[in-house]
Amino acid sequence: MALKLDDISLNTIIGNGSAISGDIKINGFVRIDGDVDGNIETDGNVIVGENARIRGNLKAKAVIIGGIILGDVFAKESVKLLSNSTVLGDILSHKVQIEEEAIFNGQCISIKDKVRYEESSKAYLESKAIKEKVSL
DSSP states (O other), rough: OOOOHHSEEEEEEEEEOOEEEEEEOOSSEEESSSSSSOOOESEEEEEEOTTTTSSSSSEEEEEEEESEEEEEEEEEEEEETTTTTTEOOOOOEEEEEETTTTTESSSSEESSHHOOOOOHHHHHHHHHHHHHHOOO
């Protein structure tokens, strides 16, 4: 199987010192080193640098986190929390790796079997949507 070009080349960089407010939809591989106040969605991989701060949900193919995320992380393939990372939110992915000294406070759904993962994710998202409507 050949790699797609966006799997190995960086398409978008949000640099250190940058601040973005609002939801972002990006195509391809993304590196974030700045501040984002909003949801981020991409069909590629994401690296969240150690200086990055994200307040919003992150949806991607695979994610490596070195910074801070205050929101949920949804990754089709994998999520890796590096030792200096903080995630205050839920994680849904087929594979999750959390290094020693990383901070994670939330629920985690990590199931290798695709069918069971889809069922669990769907039930979780429906439950979360109901809770959000009730709290309004």
